Amino acid sequence: MRLALLASAAVVAVAAASSASAEEGMWTFDNFPVARANQTLRTNIDQAFLDRVRLSSVKFGGCSAGVVSGQGLVMTNNHCVATCVANLSTPQVNYAETGFLPKSREEELKCPGATAEILTDISDVTERMHKAGEGLEGQAFTQARDAEAGRIESEACGNDPKIRCQVVSLYRGGQFKLYKYRKYSDVRLAWAPEDRAATFGGDLDNFSFPRFAVDAAFIRLYEDGKPVETPTHFAWNPNKPTEGEAVFISGNPGSTQRLLTQDQLTTIRDVVLPLDQLIASELRGRLIRYSEEGEEQAFIAMDPIVGLENTYKRGRGRMAALIDPAFMARKAEQEADFRARAAASGVDPWSALSAVQPVARELYPSMALLEGGTGLGTTSVAGGSQLFSYARTLVRGAQERAKPSDQRLPEFADSRLSGVESRLFAERPIYPELEQIRLEWWLSKTREWLTVDNPSVRTLLGKESPEGLSARLVAGTTLADPAVRRALWTGGLAAVQASTDPMIQYALAIDADARAVRDAWETRVQAPTDRASEQLAAARFAAYGDAVYPDATGTLRLTYGQVEGSDVPGQRFAAFTTFAGLWDRATGAEPFAVAPKLLAAKDRIDPNAVMDMAVSTDTIGGSSGSPAINAKGEIIGANFDSTVLTQRNAYGYDRAVNRSVIVTTQAVTVALRDVYGMDHLVRELGVSQDRER
Amino acid sequence: MRLALLASAAVVAVAAASSASAEEGMWTFDNFPVARANQTLRTNIDQAFLDRVRLSSVKFGGCSAGVVSGQGLVMTNNHCVATCVANLSTPQVNYAETGFLPKSREEELKCPGATAEILTDISDVTERMHKAGEGLEGQAFTQARDAEAGRIESEACGNDPKIRCQVVSLYRGGQFKLYKYRKYSDVRLAWAPEDRAATFGGDLDNFSFPRFAVDAAFIRLYEDGKPVETPTHFAWNPNKPTEGEAVFISGNPGSTQRLLTQDQLTTIRDVVLPLDQLIASELRGRLIRYSEEGEEQAFIAMDPIVGLENTYKRGRGRMAALIDPAFMARKAEQEADFRARAAASGVDPWSALSAVQPVARELYPSMALLEGGTGLGTTSVAGGSQLFSYARTLVRGAQERAKPSDQRLPEFADSRLSGVESRLFAERPIYPELEQIRLEWWLSKTREWLTVDNPSVRTLLGKESPEGLSARLVAGTTLADPAVRRALWTGGLAAVQASTDPMIQYALAIDADARAVRDAWETRVQAPTDRASEQLAAARFAAYGDAVYPDATGTLRLTYGQVEGSDVPGQRFAAFTTFAGLWDRATGAEPFAVAPKLLAAKDRIDPNAVMDMAVSTDTIGGSSGSPAINAKGEIIGANFDSTVLTQRNAYGYDRAVNRSVIVTTQAVTVALRDVYGMDHLVRELGVSQDRER
Structure with missing residues (x-):
């Protein structure tokens, strides 16, 4: 017994040493371990x-x-187009209910505000970025680097609306790369199934396997009113996948915190997740009750509730990892190994990061609630109110554009203005009741967490109540009208200051407090964290060489693994689910009622066709919709989820429990051909119109 | 600097050694440290x-x-009579809004289901209880002790409805005492102020100081339709208190966990508090939205929201302690000191308790949600639905009464049946919508936390949804009618089994699963915990002697301290607040609007009269309404709260931050005489009718 334990500790040490177990890693395309992948997968x-x-x-x-035809057809998840579907729907014509089923390309509809991008170039700008921050501390350090990033982006992309440039920080500042994208601003919805076909099992089955969801949809890239020609694309493979076969997943995982120290993780466990989760839970309650008040309310609340429940459940999975003694012991061992290797170098970024934690703990609630964008948690300013977001963008956009680009808040640098504008001007429905609920909840939670006598809370509320203030702002504002937003944006600072719109006035009134807390955060938390993380990254390269991969940053990565079930306690399942399993699991009661059109097609569907599969690839939120590819480069599915145990993935890959959940191209083929009659898409994908049984 | 730190560590060690700092301790009346209190307070x-x-x-x-006159008049907090006030009110005649202001004793109204008790005798039954458990393990151990407690209680009290006997476990099983109470079952409301006068500042000012709340009310003990004569009572002192003066607080603090080990506290931090708080937060959201749907809804939701927010905020205070590195380091030092002293004895209850924690972590969610009564957290079965509670009492009461008393679930032992009956038969309003919200929330949270494929969840829901099932049960049950409940209770098992009431049928259907999880909890968590805690208590007596006091258990304790402000970061205030301060803090907007009658009396009120005061006494929930007494034995206030930093009190007394919040008898005198015209009570208290300025 003793020996076995020691042996297992040795394995952990080796894993820590190489910093990646066999299938671990969200690799950048310019540092993908081709040899190791081929060896592991026999590809x-x-x-x-x-x-x-x-x-x-x-x-x-x-x-x-992923692009799946030569005419700009792109497969993603249905939940990735849910906001588009909601924006195109009304309670009367509700595509979430019926599916969005255009009979030809002419009926494809533009998704308001949506853009799509393909990564065309990667180049190294580490030296310029490091030089820009040299010798600087605190906010000066952060600002100088932000400004340099803006300059690099502008130099490389100019004002071309078809190209986007982005300076990407990798290894928490250890490397900086310039990513260049071909950008498409006319993205149209080409197919979405009935929402219930994609979300069968609802929040209960979310983050789990076995799973019975056709969480897929198609969009199409347009330019100059015509579909974009895309000669480079994935070949569509409509066949049943094989257990054990190799799978590559190419996507944009949003954010991992694997390089965080123990002390940083403790801050997330003690402060960040509890605040985020507790207040989200209350909003969930408010929205659930609201959705029960009538059919229109149910329609309005559906998309927000789904999004909220997804974030909340992910948070529960992460918390489960942070309180798992075995998992955290392994993280501690890895840190001990790393510190031992780095000890000789004389730098001690761990102590610097420890010293930051009490400040981060103190400032997190005000930063999260007044400004958002902490980079740590999910709480955002104004409770996600769209109207307030417009107002803040207009106010700050006007203030910032009056300065030279390199002195602005980085999100308003010249290189980023076209993105800001396309989001600001996009036409999308606004639901005043929903806006009011969000604002009331945010004001009341901010007052509760920062306390009633906090000076910023006094600024926020004056003598008003959260109920009264939120109602007044929503009733009085005209920002729901895109023309009003465009006029204010174009009018600049003078127009904004002269505006009598209560939401604009409110955003102006509370701006100084929000900027002050952001200043404090950047000076006392962000800058010292960035500085220490850069040292940590250097130490990591020195200790483990190229065998380390960077934390996810919402940019393109490639990961690999195998089609495989699971046999750990609390998570036992086979590698596949079939349509037969769906019919079995259905109870008729929500959320286990089969979508009507899908149910009506039951007799036409091969019960043994595979719906979803589990794969050992290393994915995380943002990987949704990622093409799953076989070793021949054919697309065999779209990643849409991972299990709740996999949520520890934010902090470390755990081969035993890590499973991505994929909707297969076989299931999508069945849906297009046998359920929804999308013949023109079936032809475009090159699939036979005949069912194979 | 180094020396100062060492000195402070030494102080900690001394405190740990004596196990109580100067004013620490919720002492039993038969082990009160008279000499130490007199020395500390100069009394x-x-x-x-x-x-x-x-x-x-x-x-x-x-x-x-506390009894304050010879005619059974008793002062407590207004929030302690809030449920009584709600039960006596309707949306039309709403005493919470107007205050309850009887002009004479004849107008005093009975509080449904309320009882009051005075502790008359304490005797030691440790030997009998320890002997009952000797040589037993697991559930046999728990059952044998429960049965012995029931026997002791029955032997001492028989069936006399005017006496209640209770075997109290002290020092987590280190001692057992028999407490004998004189019991009064006719308790009438004699005065309650406007609710807003008692709750000024609402949830925002709750658990804080300075405070501007007249959180006091009077009840009166009746027997045979007449006020009870109470020659022994506190003399009423209507005068301004003095900073630094000695204060004794006599009350029934509910529960502390100061004797828990580090590992037990970690379970609370990681598992118990997160579940309790997260799901409570969602219910809070549902109820807040519900309360905004109309005036009647606001009336119905008010009392539940106040109770929920109170529990939730307390939980936040406790979590703050468990994640406070300094506070937890002190707890760790105390445990290290204790373990070092106990090492020689050869017993190691710490390891036994560590071994229980993984089981407790695994079972807590199902125990809390299916059965309740974990003794650790606040989550209870059926979301606090009153109708379900009736149904479970009827079902289990029928099943259990068919057995001999010592083989029953302990809550149905003969000695406890009269209490069960008086709660079951009491007439109180039931609000179906509120019941439905609670049940729906509970069903949906149970399904979420235990997962949809859990067999108990299948039993709970069958093919129904939480929405549908909760609506069906509430619409169909007739248990809101006390006559129906009485008939089913009297009819026993046959009547219960024959009942077609859906709530009764439901309670029957899910009972086996709930009992099974309780069995598992008692066998695998409770029994080994009790056994180890008993050893721990013995070790503690051996190490620290009589200088240790038991954890709070909802029974009578005496604590002492001084009228004193606070000067720690995040909590700076003077010892008193005055009515002048109330007028200053008022904004006119809820919850900072002054109650109308109180506001109308502004000119009659001495602005320098003291409203509330802070005292360094060691109190916790359950101490609400506790008489605050000066060294002469006169009542000078009623404890009604403590600050949010004081919530660490559950785990350890911290002299620097611990402050109880007391409404003064001066403020109550002002309210009775100058605001509400309660002349007969003023006379009864022996106070001059003239204002003293």
Whole structure:
């Protein structure tokens, strides 16, 4: 027994030493471990494979997607187009209920505000970025680097609306790369199934396997009113996948915190997750009750509730990891190994990061609630009110554009203005009741967490109540009208200051407090963290060489693994689910009622066709919609989830429990052909119209 | 600097050694440290003082109270009569809004289901209880002790409805005492102020100081339709208190966990508090939205929201302690000191308790959600639905009464049946919508936390949804009618089994699963915990002697301290607040609007009269309403709260931050005389009708 334990500790040490177990890692395309992947998977991929995959992979908002035809057709998840579907729907014509089923390309509809991007170039700008911060401390350090990033982006991309440039920080500042994207601003919805076909099992089955969801949808890239030609794309493979086969997943995982120290993780466990989760839970309650007040309310609340429940459940999975003694012991061992190797160098970023934690703990609630964008948690300013977000963008955009680009808040640098504008001007529905609920909840939670006598809370509320103030702002504002927003944006600071719109006035009134807390955060938390993380990254390269991969940053990565079930306690399942399993699990009661059109097609569907599969690939939120590719470069599915145990993935890959959940191209083929009659898409994908049984 | 730190560590060690700092301790009346209190406070109290205080102290539900006249008049907090006020009110005649202001004793109204008790005798039954458990393990151990407690209680009290006997476990099983109470089952409301006068500042000012709340009310004990004569009572002192003066607080603090080990506290931090708080937060959101749907909804939701927010905020205070590195380091030092002293004895209860924790972590969610009564957290079965609670009592009462008393679930032992009946038969309003919200929330949270495929969840829901099932049960049940409940209770098992009431049928259907999880909890968690805690208690007596006091258990305790402000970061305030301060803090907007009658009396009120005061006494929930007494034995206030930093009190007394919050008798005198015209009570208290300025 003793020996066995020691042996297992040795394995952990080796894993820590190489910093990646066999299938671990969300690798950048310019540092993908081709040899190791081929050895692990018995495949034979090469640089040409990597280039083809990269150029067929799409970043679609916070999701990922893959080009599947030569005419700009792109597969992603249905939940990635849910906001688009909601924006195109009304309570009367509700595409979430019916599916969005255009009979031809002419009926495809533009998703308001949506863009899609393909990564075309990667170049190294580490030296310029490090030089920009040299010798600086605190906010001066942060600002100088932000300004340099803005300059690099502008120099490389100019004002071309078809290209986006982004300086990406990798290894928490250890490297900086310039990513260049081909950008498409006319993205149309080409197919979405009934929402219930994609979300069967609802929040209860979310983050779990076995799973019975056709969480797929198609968009199409347009330019100059015509579909974009995309000669480089994935070939569509409509066949049943094989257990054990190799799978590559190419997508844009949003954020991991694997390089965080123990002390940083403790801050997340004690302060960040509890605040985020507790207040989200209350909003969930408010929205659930609201959705029960009538059919229109149910329609309005659906999309927000789904999003909220997803974030909340992910948070529970992460908390489960942070309180798991075995998992945290392994993290501690890895840190001990690393510190021992780094001890000789004389730098001690761990102590610097420890010293930051009490400040981060103190400032997190005000930063999260007044400003948002902490980089740590999910709480955002104004409770996610769209109207307030417009107001703040207009106010700050006006203030910032009056300065030279390199002195602005980085989100308003010249290189980023076109993105800001396309989000600001996009036409999308605004539901005043929903806005009021969000603002009331945010004001009341901010008062509760910062306490009633906090000076910023006094600024926020004056003598008003959260109920009264939120009602007044929502009733009085005209920012729901895109023309009003455009006029204020164009009018600049003078127009904004002269505006009598209560939401604009409110955003102006509370701006100084929000900027002050952001200043404090950047000076006392962000800058020293960035500085220490850069040292940590250098130490990590010195200790483990190229065998380390960077934390996810919402940019394109490639990960690999195998089709595989699971046999750990609390998570036992086979590698596949079939349509037969769906019919079995259905109870008729929500959320286990089968979508009507899907149910009506039951007799036409091969019960043994595979719906979803589990894969050992290393994915995380943002990987949604990522193409799953076989060793021949054919698309065999779209990643749409991972199990709740996999949520520890934020802090470390755990081969035993890590499973991505994939909707198969076989299931999508069945849905298009046998359920929804999308014949023109079936033809476009090159699939036979005949069912194979 | 180094020296200072070492000195402070030494102080900690001394405190740990004596196991109580100067004003620490919720002492039992039969082990009160008279000499130490007199020395610390420069007072001169004696056994006669203790006896008088004990016989003037009242247990009133989950609250405390004090007798203040010879005619059974008792002062407690307004929030302790809030449920009584809600039960006596309708949306049309709403005493919470107007205050309850009877002009004479004849207008005093009975509080449904309320009882009051005075502790008359304490005797030691440790030997009998320890002997009952000797040589037993697991559930046999728990059952044998429960049965022995029931026997002791029955032998001592028989069936006399005017006496209640209770075997109290002290020092987590280190001692057992038999407490004998004189019980009063006719408790009438004699005065309650406008709710807003008692709750000024609402949830925002709750658990804080400075405070501007007249959180006081009067009840009166009746027997045979007449006020009870109470020659032993506190003399009323209407005068301004003095900073630094000695204060004794006599009440029934509910529960502390100071004797828990580090590992037990970690379970609370990681598992118990997160579940309790997260799901409570969602219910809070549902109820807040519900309360905004109309005036009647606001009326119905008010009392539940106040109770929920109170529990939730307390939980936040406790979590703050468990994640406070300094506070937890001190707890760790105390444990290290204790373990070092106990090492020689050869027993190691710490390891036994560590071994229980993984089981407790695993079972807590199902125990809390299916059965309740974990003794650790606040989550209870059926979301606090009153109708379900009736149904479970009827079902289990029928099943259990068919067995001999010592083989029953302990809550149905003969000695406890009269209490069960008086709660079951009490007439109180039931609000179906509120019941439905609670049940729906509970079903949906149970399904979420235990997961949809859990067999108990399948039993709970069958093919129904939480929405549908909760609506069906509430619409169909007739248990809101006390006559129906009485008939089913009297009819016993046959009547219960024959009942077609859906709530009864539901309670029957899910009972086996709930009992099974309780069995598992008692066998695998409770019994080994009790056994180890008993060893720990023995070790503690051996190490620290009589200088240790038991954890709070909802029974009568005496604590002492001084009127004192606070000067620690995040909590700076003077010792008193005055009515002048109230007028200053008022904004006119809820919850900072002054109650109308109180506001109308502004000119009659001495602005320098003291409203509330802070005292360094060691109190916790359950101490609400506790008489605050000066060294002469006069009542000078009623404890109604403590600051949020004081919530660490559950785990350890911290002299620097611990402050109880007391409404003064001066403020109550002002309210009775100058605001509400309660002349007959003013006379009864022996106060001059003239204002003193």
